[in-house]
Amino acid sequence: MLKIDGVTRRFGDVTALDGVSLEIGQGEFFALLGPSGCGKTTLLRIIAGFETPDGGTVTLDGDDLLAAPPNRRPISLMFQSYALFPHMTVARNVAYGLEQEKLPRQEIRKRVGEVLETVGLAEHGDRKPAQLSGGQRQRVALARSIVKRPRLLLLDEPLSALDKKVRADMQLELKRLQNEVGITFVVVTHDQEEAMSLADRIAVFHNGRVCQVDEPVALYERPSTPFVAGFVGANNLFEGTAGEDGGFDAEGFGTLPGTPLPDLAAGAEALLCVRPESITLADDGDTDETGSDETGTGETGVGESAAGVLKGGVLDVSFYGGVSHLSVDVPGHPKPVLVAVQGASTVRPGAKVRLHWDAGDAVVIPRAAR
Structure with a gap:
């Protein structure tokens, strides 16, 4: 029209x-x-x-x-x-x-x-x-x-x-x-x-x-440029290069799970974009906060988790009614990692945690706008 x-x-x-x-x-x-x-x-x-x-x-x-x-x-x-x-x-x-x-x-x-x-x-x-x-x-x-x-x-x-x-x-x-x-x-x-x-x-x-x-x-879910990734909703951005067999090679963190955009060549300078709600928290006892009732208590609970890909300490927890935002300090990353969980979080500031996400829940994009 x-x-x-x-x-x-x-x-x-x-x-x-x-x-x-x-x-x-x-x-x-x-x-x-x-x-x-x-x-x-x-x-x-x-x-x-x-x-x-x-x-x-x-x-x-x-x-x-x-x-x-x-x-x-x-x-x-x-x-x-x-x-x-x-x-x-x-x-x-x-x-x-x-x-x-x-x-x-x-x-x-x-x-x-x-x-x-x-x-x-x-x-x-x-x-x-x-x-x-x-x-x-x-x-x-x-x-x-x-x-x-x-x-x-x-x-x-x-x-x-x-x-x-x-x-x-x-x-x-x-x-x-x-x-x-x-x-x-x-x-x-x-x-x-x-x-x-x-x-x-x-x-x-x-x-x-x-x-x-x-x-x-x-x-x-699939921003195509760094500006869109940073402007539309909250996003955690990691710098590095597109992996040889998919995934993402992060500076200082090794290989992190992610799905590259089509036509993004292996080894190209890239950003990994992970939404806060896609990240699962786990403590040192290999437990996670997923928002599901895995404890049998009838509340948002703590259950079994996959191995964490990053480690850090919780700096702050903010409750917004239906969701809680946790700010996690990951050594070597310039900004705190933002994690969103459903309901009131059971994790408190000072807790040592591991962070995990699936490759399908993170996108790898070119570092420079195309």
């Missing part, structure tokens, strides 16, 4: 976008993910028509999108601030775009009623924005964006102004709404969890370039 080919945008000496190419399908929920200043919002503004690229093309269903002025593009943009008219009611805010198109009053009333019902604000049409909660104002902005029935809805950090619980509720609401109305959504965010929970596919941006485009699970 939307094809972006070789788009470049410069601001003086700063290159905001450097030859970006993407393809986004009809009805897809697509996320542009990256840190501040990586170029994702600039790309969104080019699609919307508020910026003109220095090079490249953007087409919608094969038609040149860049040749059309912003108000002639079948696109709606929902701003981070929502930009509601404070003196207008909810219904008037939603109807404003349709009124500018001079649609019949009966048609406007019908479409506004339908969209307010869709976003759960049918009984709030007479209220002013100041009388609504943050989540309700966000719904008004969404209703105003979809009432014109655009082919493409662009959302710029749509949930950043909401608190954690409302944000979680609105993530579900956005996904439900996108499935119901069938509009293609493109969302810009720096929040990894938001992108992972919402999107069908994610493009990770860094320094004006696309590092990787993938589905959330594949992106999390």
